[in-house]
Amino acid sequence: MTTKSGSFELPELLSQIKGPGDVKALPEEKLTDLCEEIRHTLIHALSQTGGHLGPNLGVVELTVALHRVFDTPEDKFLFDVSHQGYVHKMLTGRADTIHTIRTPGGLNGFLLRTESEHDCYGAGHAGTALSAALGMASARDLKGDDNHVVAVAGDAAFTCGPTLEAMNNVSEATDKLIVVLNDNEWSIDRNVGALAKYFNALQTHPTFSSIRHKASEFVGKVGGESVRKFAHKVERNTKNLIFPNVLFEKFGLRYYGPIDGHDLGLLIRTFEHLKTQDEPVILHIITEKGRGYKPATSNPGKFHGLGTYKVEDGSTAAAATPTYSELFGRAITDFAKKDPKITAITAAMPGGTKLEIFKEEIPDRYFDVGIAEEHAALFACGHATHGLRPFLAIYSTFMQRAIDMIMHDMALQNLPVRLCMDRGGLSGDDGPTHHGIFDIAYLRGVPNLIHMQPKDEDEFIDMLWTMALHDDSPSAIRYPRGAGIGTTPKAEPQQLAIGKGEVLQDGQDIAIISLGHMYATALETVEKLEALGHSVALINPRFIKPLDAELILEYARKCKVVLTMEDHVLNNGFGTSVIELLSNHDVATPVKRIGWPDEFIDHGKEEQLRIQHGLTADHAISLVTPYLKASS
Numbered sequence: 001m002t003t004k005s006g007s008f009e010l011p012e013l014l015s016q017i018k019g020p021g022d023v024k025a026l027p028e029e030k031l032t033d034l035c036e037e038i039r040h041t042l043i044h045a046l047s048q049t050g051g052h053l054g055p056n057l058g059v060v061e062l063t064v065a066l067h068r069v070f071d072t073p074e075d076k077f078l079f080d081v082s083h084q085g086y087v088h089k090m091l092t093g094r095a096d097t098i099h100t101i102r103t104p105g106g107l108n109g110f111l112l113r114t115e116s117e118h119d120c121y122g123a124g125h126a127g128t129a130l131s132a133a134l135g136m137a138s139a140r141d142l143k144g145d146d147n148h149v150v151a152v153a154g155d156a157a158f159t160c161g162p163t164l165e166a167m168n169n170v171s172e173a174t175d176k177l178i179v180v181l182n183d184n185e186w187s188i189d190r191n192v193g194a195l196a197k198y199f200n201a202l203q204t205h206p207t208f209s210s211i212r213h214k215a216s217e218f219v220g221k222v223g224g225e226s227v228r229k230f231a232h233k234v235e236r237n238t239k240n241l242i243f244p245n246v247l248f249e250k251f252g253l254r255y256y257g258p259i260d261g262h263d264l265g266l267l268i269r270t271f272e273h274l275k276t277q278d279e280p281v282i283l284h285i286i287t288e289k290g291r292g293y294k295p296a297t298s299n300p301g302k303f304h305g306l307g308t309y310k311v312e313d314g315s316t317a318a319a320a321t322p323t324y325s326e327l328f329g330r331a332i333t334d335f336a337k338k339d340p341k342i343t344a345i346t347a348a349m350p351g352g353t354k355l356e357i358f359k360e361e362i363p364d365r366y367f368d369v370g371i372a373e374e375h376a377a378l379f380a381c382g383h384a385t386h387g388l389r390p391f392l393a394i395y396s397t398f399m400q401r402a403i404d405m406i407m408h409d410m411a412l413q414n415l416p417v418r419l420c421m422d423r424g425g426l427s428g429d430d431g432p433t434h435h436g437i438f439d440i441a442y443l444r445g446v447p448n449l450i451h452m453q454p455k456d457e458d459e460f461i462d463m464l465w466t467m468a469l470h471d472d473s474p475s476a477i478r479y480p481r482g483a484g485i486g487t488t489p490k491a492e493p494q495q496l497a498i499g500k501g502e503v504l505q506d507g508q509d510i511a512i513i514s515l516g517h518m519y520a521t522a523l524e525t526v527e528k529l530e531a532l533g534h535s536v537a538l539i540n541p542r543f544i545k546p547l548d549a550e551l552i553l554e555y556a557r558k559c560k561v562v563l564t565m566e567d568h569v570l571n572n573g574f575g576t577s578v579i580e581l582l583s584n585h586d587v588a589t590p591v592k593r594i595g596w597p598d599e600f601i602d603h604g605k606e607e608q609l610r611i612q613h614g615l616t617a618d619h620a621i622s623l624v625t626p627y628l629k630a631s632s
């Protein structure tokens with residue numbers, strides 16, 4: 001197996017799979033070989049592109065069994081988050097392009113309705129599969145169709161509010177739905193909360209391991225009605241035992257399992273049985289994240305999603321450090337060591353946010369609430385009502401889930417929660433569901449809320465310190481994925497004046513107001529404009545809200561044109577607030593803006609996407625030049 005430039009040699013069986021029909025046509029005894037070929041291909045292809053290797057290695061048998069028994073696109077498969085959808089893509093005609101996944105112009109890393117008729121529902125944010133599947137089942141019933149709807153959701157997806165909201169609705173919404181709980185005990189990091197414990201108790205309970213064995217034998221032998229009797233018999237005879245069907249059956253889902261999620265034959269026979277059931281069912285399967293690749297099974301957290309790696313040992317190149325995330329985790333842990341009021345809250349992402357540093361060093365003030373951003377925001381509000389200083393670390397894109405709580409619980413009650421929005425800007429390889437380029441738009445209208453972005457790492461620590469000390473209102477900071485320009489933070493952070501920007505350089509012709517991560521592009525623009533003989537002022541606004549009105553108006557009045565630059569969509573972004581400010585003060589100086597257009601930005605390499613969409617010095621110069629010629 002080699003990854004050739006431009007072409008990718010597939011193993012023999014997999015090369016024959018041009019669609020789900022070919023999975024059905026394979027002799028059953030070949031299916032196990034197909035699974036191994038899929039694993040081999042994933043390990044090698046993703047070593048070149050990066051991606052969500054661990055989750056996909058864990059669902060190989062599951063996905064082969066699904067396509068063996070059901071018929072997409074007529075039957076509908078939904079994958080929660082759909083980061084584990086690569087095998088599904090390989091079995092639906094995309095095996096020969098799997099090596100392009102998450103690369104510019106290549107396959108998207110999640111399911112996408114526009115990518116294939118077999119991708120009935122796109123995703124990227126957790127907790128959507130059951131609700132959307134329920135809607136599809138309801139629509140099917142209304143139309144009198146009889147296809148199957150199958151929702152695959154991981155154990156951590158069940159910690160997500162929308163999943164539980166869907167569960168509450170199942171019994172009233174449809175008589176036919178298949179849910180697969182893919183339980184590998186991991187979220188990105190270890191799964192947390194009562195549900196995780198409940199599922200784990202089941203897997204490890206001695207009685208259940210024998211039931212699981214009997215269940216698998218039983219389903220293996222007969223299937224059909226007797227399976228149901230067996231399940232009920234077990235239920236009756238297992239008083240006081242933690243039996244998840246109590247939980248699921250109260251929600252109207254007939255529970256089956258747990259069964260071995262890597263036993264292909266058992267999965268196929270079980271799905272053949274579940275197909276015949278005229279009631280909502282949930283199949284609980286036990287899988288191993290990273291199955292078949294030792295580096296991944298021994299480090300599920302790292303191999304949940306990663307960049308390129310060496311196949312032989314799973315080693316990865318050292319990332320540019322320190323990243324903003326690392327600086328964040330280190331800084332608030334150090335602050336918290338001196339301030340017992342500081343707490344740290346994450347929604348299932350201690351690794352990505354680097355709150356794992358806080359977890360390690362101050363565990364009793366660290367809280368991982370699961371994939372539950374809405375709850376995390378409310379939980380943080382609770383902390384703030386008792387004089388604590390909660391730092392709520394949620395990626396910009398996932399913070400979208402908590403807008404209502406930020407508005408009506410945090411800001412309306414003026415509770416000093418600190419919102420730390422990592423991935424504020426492009427999340428390159430993950431694409432449109434993960435780019436954090438809307439938070440200014442969704443927060444700008446919220447009264448009482450302070451919002452800021454640092455131009456470099458040193459200012460980042462100053463801003464975090466300022467937030468730690470600011471108890472008068474909620475505050476928010478956005479910062480990009482990865483490293484900044486490499487400025488070393490001062491030994492002692494300084495507290496910043498809220499709402500005050502800084503003049504980095506004076507000038508008379510153009511006032512460039514560059515927000516946060518656009519600083520390097522701004523410097524390049526200044527250099528090129530000065531080389532053309534123009535006088536350029538460079539302003540670092542620091543605060544998105546409140547704006548430094550006095551500073552911005554001073555330069556707008558002094559210069560011929562204002563240029564704003566932001567790693568955010570233009571619609572209702574930072575530049576919009578500058579336009580509003582000038583208009584409110586009858587300052588007619590033209591304002592030109594650099595930022596993302598009014599569209600969803602594809603996955604790709606950040607540099608290329610910026611050039612493609614004009615977040616460049618050259619485009620900036622083209623915007624302001626007409627105002628300089630006219631006046632000269």
Ligand SMILES: Cc1ncc(C[n+]2csc(CCOP(=O)(O)OP(=O)(O)O)c2C)c(N)n1
Pocket residue numbers: 055058080081083084124125126127153154155156157158182184186187188289304347348349371373398401
């Ligand atoms: C709303 C939201 N929050 C956080 C994430 C980040 N995230 C992606 S996958 C994942 C864990 C999913 O765990 P599970 O559902 O058990 O699937 P597995 O990876 O174990 O197969 C998380 C937290 C997300 N995609 N969406």
Ligand SMILES: CC(=O)[C@@H](O)[C@H](O)COP(=O)(O)O
Pocket residue numbers: 081083124188304305352423427430481
């Ligand atoms: C699938 C998902 O939502 C996460 O795994 C996400 O891809 C993590 O993003 P980072 O790699 O930027 O932490």
Ligand SMILES: [Mg+2]
Pocket residue numbers: 154155156182183184185186187191
């Ligand atoms: Mg999981």
